Amino acid sequence: MNLEFIHSLNLFDEELLGLEKLENQGFNNINYLLKTSKKSYIVRVFKSNDSVNMSRKFEYEIQKKAYKKNIASKPIFLNDDLIIYEYVKGTHKTKLRNKDIKKLISKVKKYHKFKIKENPYNLKSDFLNYAKILKDDKSKIIIKESLKILNKIRKNKKDFVLTHHDLNPKNILFQKNNIKIIDWEYAGINNRFFDLASICIEFKLKKKKEQLLLEYYFKKNYKYSNQKKLNNFKNIYSNLCYLWFEKVNKL
Numbered sequence: 001m002n003l004e005f006i007h008s009l010n011l012f013d014e015e016l017l018g019l020e021k022l023e024n025q026g027f028n029n030i031n032y033l034l035k036t037s038k039k040s041y042i043v044r045v046f047k048s049n050d051s052v053n054m055s056r057k058f059e060y061e062i063q064k065k066a067y068k069k070n071i072a073s074k075p076i077f078l079n080d081d082l083i084i085y086e087y088v089k090g091t092h093k094t095k096l097r098n099k100d101i102k103k104l105i106s107k108v109k110k111y112h113k114f115k116i117k118e119n120p121y122n123l124k125s126d127f128l129n130y131a132k133i134l135k136d137d138k139s140k141i142i143i144k145e146s147l148k149i150l151n152k153i154r155k156n157k158k159d160f161v162l163t164h165h166d167l168n169p170k171n172i173l174f175q176k177n178n179i180k181i182i183d184w185e186y187a188g189i190n191n192r193f194f195d196l197a198s199i200c201i202e203f204k205l206k207k208k209k210e211q212l213l214l215e216y217y218f219k220k221n222y223k224y225s226n227q228k229k230l231n232n233f234k235n236i237y238s239n240l241c242y243l244w245f246e247k248v249n250k251l
Helices: 003-008 056-068 098-112 123-133 137-152 192-202 207-221 224-250
Strands: 016-021 029-036 040-046 075-078 082-086 160-163 172-174 179-181 188-191
Touching (some): 003 016, 056 075, 056 082, 056 098, 098 179, 098 207, 137 224, 160 192, 188 192
Antiparallel strands (some): 016 029, 029 040, 040 082, 075 082
């Protein structure tokens, strides 16, 4: 990847100044910062599609929708090898204040309302696939426990929404008066509580802040049963993370 290749795409009127490989790299991509005379952009070169929920085209279309709602950065270009979108500045937080939770939940609710015609993500299939790869006792126990939880959770269609599926601190940028959510490659249809659970786990929210998160999200529709659903998906999310890292370590 070099400036000559970027120039050959004929995407920019402005002068291309530099292309820098970023230090922090994801599992599925190689990331670059492209600087031009007017703006900066992220160039994400695809390395693997093995753990991406949907197609890259789906990711691109979702990011366009999210950009129009002031949730994501503007996508510029997509082909079979890479995606380019505008670079946005912001702060990655590891701890959330009450007002941070309120702002973040307002963004999550916006994209949860997107009307998307796709089949729901199959969490059970994920755990069954891990069972084929991970044969150690701890993984077996976690998979068995997770399948039991999934069997208890009835498919409530009203809870299935577009989910980001990877709301960790690295993918959330806090700006002065806004929040931008980046890296939509895992986006897909899933239970709304999956995203809510990921925020609780990734930001290590305590019970009071978890309840506040639910109250911000559901407002007048808040029910005690919401906490039970959240707890189920916290277990599912934590177990998926553990199994994912175990799988990566085996590669």
